[in-house]
Amino acid sequence: MSRKIVSLLLAIVMTASMLTGCGKKAASDETATSDDTYTEEGALTDEVVDAEYDQDGTAGNDEAEGSADLENGRQREENKYESEAAGADVYNSADSAAMKESLAEDYAVPRYADDYVPYNGEEYSNTEENPFYSVKENPLSTFSADVDTASYTNIRRMIREGYYIDEIPTGAVRIEEMLNYFSYDLKRPGGSTPFGVTTEVADCPWNRSSELFMVGISTKEIDFSEAAPSNLVFLLDVSGSMSDEDKLPLLQKSFSMLTDNLTGKDRVSIVTYASDVQVILDGAKGSDKDRILGAINGLFAEGGTNGGEGIQTAYDLAEDYFIKGGNNRIILATDGDLNIGLTSEEELEALITKKKESGIFLSVLGFGTGNIKDNKMELLADKGNGNYSYIDSEREARKVLVKEMGATLMTVAKDVKFQVEFNPEIVESYRLIGYENRVMDDFDFKDDTKDAGEIGAGHSMIALYEIVPARNSAKGGKDSIALKYQDDYVTNTSQSKKEDKAPHEIGKNSEYCTVKIRYKEPDQTKSRESEYPVKGSDYTQKPSQDLQFAACVAQFGMLLKNSRYANDSNIEDVIDRLSELDLRDEYRKEFYILVKQAGGYRGYLGVEDF
Numbered sequence: 001m002s003r004k005i006v007s008l009l010l011a012i013v014m015t016a017s018m019l020t021g022c023g024k025k026a027a028s029d030e031t032a033t034s035d036d037t038y039t040e041e042g043a044l045t046d047e048v049v050d051a052e053y054d055q056d057g058t059a060g061n062d063e064a065e066g067s068a069d070l071e072n073g074r075q076r077e078e079n080k081y082e083s084e085a086a087g088a089d090v091y092n093s094a095d096s097a098a099m100k101e102s103l104a105e106d107y108a109v110p111r112y113a114d115d116y117v118p119y120n121g122e123e124y125s126n127t128e129e130n131p132f133y134s135v136k137e138n139p140l141s142t143f144s145a146d147v148d149t150a151s152y153t154n155i156r157r158m159i160r161e162g163y164y165i166d167e168i169p170t171g172a173v174r175i176e177e178m179l180n181y182f183s184y185d186l187k188r189p190g191g192s193t194p195f196g197v198t199t200e201v202a203d204c205p206w207n208r209s210s211e212l213f214m215v216g217i218s219t220k221e222i223d224f225s226e227a228a229p230s231n232l233v234f235l236l237d238v239s240g241s242m243s244d245e246d247k248l249p250l251l252q253k254s255f256s257m258l259t260d261n262l263t264g265k266d267r268v269s270i271v272t273y274a275s276d277v278q279v280i281l282d283g284a285k286g287s288d289k290d291r292i293l294g295a296i297n298g299l300f301a302e303g304g305t306n307g308g309e310g311i312q313t314a315y316d317l318a319e320d321y322f323i324k325g326g327n328n329r330i331i332l333a334t335d336g337d338l339n340i341g342l343t344s345e346e347e348l349e350a351l352i353t354k355k356k357e358s359g360i361f362l363s364v365l366g367f368g369t370g371n372i373k374d375n376k377m378e379l380l381a382d383k384g385n386g387n388y389s390y391i392d393s394e395r396e397a398r399k400v401l402v403k404e405m406g407a408t409l410m411t412v413a414k415d416v417k418f419q420v421e422f423n424p425e426i427v428e429s430y431r432l433i434g435y436e437n438r439v440m441d442d443f444d445f446k447d448d449t450k451d452a453g454e455i456g457a458g459h460s461m462i463a464l465y466e467i468v469p470a471r472n473s474a475k476g477g478k479d480s481i482a483l484k485y486q487d488d489y490v491t492n493t494s495q496s497k498k499e500d501k502a503p504h505e506i507g508k509n510s511e512y513c514t515v516k517i518r519y520k521e522p523d524q525t526k527s528r529e530s531e532y533p534v535k536g537s538d539y540t541q542k543p544s545q546d547l548q549f550a551a552c553v554a555q556f557g558m559l560l561k562n563s564r565y566a567n568d569s570n571i572e573d574v575i576d577r578l579s580e581l582d583l584r585d586e587y588r589k590e591f592y593i594l595v596k597q598a599g600g601y602r603g604y605l606g607v608e609d610f
Helices: 003-027 063-093 097-108 150-160 175-179 248-259 289-297 307-320 345-358 374-383 394-403 405-409 486-492 545-560 571-579 586-598
Strands: 140-144 195-203 211-219 230-237 267-273 277-285 327-334 361-367 388-391 411-422 427-433 453-456 460-469 511-520 528-535
Touching (some): 230 248, 277 289, 307 327, 394 405, 571 586
Parallel strands (some): 230 327, 327 361
Antiparallel strands (some): 267 277
């Protein structure tokens, strides 16, 4: 019997049992109580989750509504219990004692239905999904690189707290950041370019009439201890909104981890902002750890949030200690709630755009729940030539600030732009999955004054296109930008030769597209350009583990966004495909668990799934 059938039967039995119990409890006049204990068999007791009651403690008048409330609450609580149990599988796969300790802490803290509060004052920017474009009318797709990961960790936080797939705000979902949270086995750099390029094409798992094209880049890892010296300014939000345990206390632990890895060649300054701005450390050596840690651990939260003045002060300090040829960077840690001074996105963008010309990068670390201003934090990092990460645990802090410190702090290429020119003989239409707020005008590709994304040492980044093969396309015209394929297509292509044929059937030497990449060296103002043709031989009927996993992440992201391009796919499709993959590290295994939790799956998350 297939897993889908078994799962369906289990779900039907469990739902029927829940509804029976819910009806009895809703009909009762007794007050429900919350009990955070479990039976010896690991099942939840009937008293775990409260139904919603009137102020007098009795059940609501609408028995059906009360029953539904109780069922939803119990399902949410079971979802959270599952997180604790299933976390053991990820725990067992961890490769170090420190990682096991962090994982145990992440999964051992029980969360109860009473704590569930949707979104509160969190702010996200909604973007329209990229549509399909006709190759004959729009042969070029141009976008900026992006290696931010904040969206994924924020979504992970929500799922751990008990959010289901239809409860996560769509504005929080940026598929490119979900994809780029994970590492991939991509080609390493060779020659004079700072990155290697990998391309692959395979059938699209959620649309049989489409194919999936992946392009990925990977940079060389750098030992931070052997890297150029760093001039770091910690810009820390200590306003009243940062007083929660998952904000300032976690911030202090995170920056303590970073401090442990600094050396005497590095310089550290610390600026704090609340109602006013204070410089509490001015150019200390990285080896003076007691002084740095003392300043960090002595912080407390109170007052307003004068982030605008804090940013200006941080740039002034970074300029005072500027290291030519070094890594000059401000690391802003905040929940993004700016309520004094410069507060609008327009004002902040103007300030950061002006300041970045000094050669100082700005990275942003987001903290906390309920009050996250994701829109402002993403904007600051994008305009400040930095990256944006969300820290939801000590484990994530260790990943971002210790394990991937080179990628987080050391930029190897800036203003990285992609331009893909599709061949109308092979591709009828295409859609870039994600990167909605990174799309650029085609003419901006060669314009070195146009800002784009940065890539750090040891970073990997992938982009996915859903492409529709050309079968009965009409001939297209010329574009004002010099093209590689359109002229040949107009003068030399016979329509009858390609009718009803998929790209890989036309010939291995035929090209799907050409990928062009422009970038600048970190201290340069003029771009370099490389190009990489994608041939028919890049198509495979047996896609790599990386492409299969990336497809699962993208499809899950589309389901979270309620995408109209997801067709009739569902979360069971993603779960089934993930179950057949080699989930090679704890982060991929954790993703498998999160997908199941988001879909409300319970009862069969065990070691056998790995």
